[in-house]
Amino acid sequence: MDKGSAPATESADAPLPRLGRSIRREWLLEEGMIFLNHGSFGATPRRVLRAQQDWRLALERQPIHFMIDILPAALRTAASELAAFLGATGQDVAFVDNATTGVNSVLRSLRLQPGDEVLTTSHVYPAVGKTISYVCRRTGAVPVHVAVPFPCAGPQEVVDRVVRAMTPRTRLLVIDHITSATALVLPVHELTREARQRGILVLVDGAHAPGMLPLDLPTFATDWYTGNCHKWLCGCKGSAFLWGNPESEAAQSDIHPPVISHFLDENWPAEFDFIGTRDYSPWLSVPEALRFLQDLGGERVMEHNRILARKGALVLQSTLGIAPAAPESMLGSIITLPWPGTETPSDEMAQDLRRALWENHRIELMVLCFDGRLWFRISAHAYNEIDDYERLAEVLQTHLPSRPGVG
Ligand SMILES: Cc1ncc(COP(=O)(O)O)c(C=O)c1O
Incomplete structure (x- = not known):
């Protein structure tokens, strides 16, 4: 594989290294929130802030x-x-x-x-x-x-x-x-x-x-x-x-x-x-x-993140009945999927939906408008676990009928 390409050899069934919730305290991320938007601004661990x-x-x-x-x-x-x-x-x-x-x-x-x-x-x-x-x-x-x-x-x-x-x-x-x-x-x-x-x-x-x-x-x-x-x-x-x-x-x-x-x-x-x-x-x-990053596992943690994002996307696709928007070879540890609702797409609507997920469910998710459609983008870093995506899927499935407030 060329470095810098999305690896083709991994499968979403490959085992994950031991990461997840047990290492979340390395970050300051607020207790109880589901953080699925590492991509926008990152999140800095305590020890890096100390340095x-x-x-x-x-x-x-x-x-x-x-x-x-x-x-x-x-x-x-x-x-x-x-x-x-x-x-x-x-x-x-x-x-x-x-x-x-x-x-x-x-x-x-x-x-x-x-x-x-x-x-x-x-x-x-x-x-x-x-x-x-x-x-x-x-x-x-x-x-x-x-x-x-x-x-x-x-x-x-x-x-x-x-x-x-x-x-x-x-x-x-x-x-x-x-x-x-x-x-x-x-x-x-x-x-x-x-x-x-x-x-x-x-x-x-x-x-x-x-x-x-x-x-x-x-x-x-x-x-x-x-x-x-x-x-x-x-x-x-x-x-x-x-x-x-x-x-x-x-x-x-x-x-x-x-x-x-x-x-x-x-x-x-x-x-x-x-x-x-x-x-x-x-x-x-x-x-x-x-x-x-090296102490977490270096390239293995990057691989973990990409695999977890794909597993998360699969959970959302099957629960919500939505289709992937890109082949596996183009996926990293952020993945954009079609928003499952029927809202009229606009940047304002995307922000309303993001805010509602945060305020009502403490889920931080990027919702966006691209090419006249609504989408959402998940992310996976070392502190995420598959139940983060299961919870998002459940919220979207259960609460979508009461749009636009998503619950
Ligand atoms: C492709 C791309 N370019 C540029 C930026 C801007 O990054 P920054 O705000 O750190 O300059 C982003 C931010 O998400 C991005 O996704």
């Missing part, structure tokens, strides 16, 4: 010595540890606050020309879509959103559609590794290969991928890859990275963080390492998040 606090205290004890003498090397050490996890080299990894910032760094640095096309799909994360629109309207470049149907027939359908939309004017492909609303693991290797054969730059938005799928970034051969540490890696909020492929001429030169500071034009990643006085503890505590 973050230790860094904050170290700064406050010796503010000048820390910022000038300790911080630069500590950041590079943290970057090297993160890079090792990603199959990369520390020098090629710049910390950023989040995937949105990673995407902004690239898009706002590129010197797009009038008529250049920036290609993405209809599944692009809305904030990324807006960043594309912003840079295009300032430069005269043209955003191209290729429609990819959902439900999705398979990876080849995505490749075919995106490749058909590539033209001699396509300058950049912005592709999600795992789409947000529709939770599809996209065929990044194939898309990158096709793009690079045509001289198209590639930026992968891997917001969800680190900690969900094993990664070996150089194998993607993209120009840039940005990913969050605060989602599936369980890092602190505000920890993410931008990888600039050292093999790509464009990736590390003239790419700047959105905040310009002292180190403008110094070699990558110096410019990213200092962006003014701020709290650098989320980045510094990434190694503790890596150790936490």
Whole structure:
């Protein structure tokens, strides 16, 4: 299997490692709630928060010595540890606050020309879509959103559609590794290969991928890859990275963080390492998040999460009589399924349903509107158990007749 692809060999019947409720106290997650939306903002374990606090205290004890003498090397050490996890080299990894910032760094640095096309799909994360629109309207470049149907027939359908939309004017492909609303693991290797054969730059938005799928970034051969540490890696909020492929001429030169500071034009990643006085503890505590994940089982815990999400989806499908929206080969540890009710789809309705599940049943679930239909997205991390999905299925089945309040 290519690292970064949805593994094809697992079956939903494979045994789970010993995880689940017994380790939930590692997180601060409120007692009694069913947390099925790790994907949106992650959840940070106590020990990672403690490590973050230790860094904050170290700064406050010796503010000048820390910022000038300790911080630069500590950041590079943290970057090297993160890079090792990603199959990369520390020098090629710049910390950023989040995937949105990673995407902004690239898009706002590129010197797009009038008529250049920036290609993405209809599944692009809305904030990324807006960043594309912003840079295009300032430069005269043209955003191209290729429609990819959902439900999705398979990876080849995505490749075919995106490749058909590539033209001699396509300058950049912005592709999600795992789409947000529709939770599809996209065929990044194939898309990158096709793009690079045509001289198209590639930026992968891997917001969800680190900690969900094993990664070996150089194998993607993209120009840039940005990913969050605060989602599936369980890092602190505000920890993410931008990888600039050292093999790509464009990736590390003239790419700047959105905040310009002292180190403008110094070699990558110096410019990213200092962006003014701020709290650098989320980045510094990434190694503790890596150790936490490793102690849970490393790649085995990622596998556990993907298997559990599939088992959960099967429970929901059979209880509610709904169909899967994507083949197994495109699934990770978030899965989007059709909402079983008949509400008129709208973003407001989706929020009403989410809020009702929370207020009435203490279930945190993402409900969303995509392509004119309502969907819901489940997630699985190490603290979840199959009865979380059974409970959700029971609530949806029992209470749907009393919509829109879901009970
Ligand atoms: C595909 C994708 N890109 C970007 C983001 C933005 O992440 P962040 O808010 O951490 O910048 C998300 C968030 O869920 C996402 O799913």
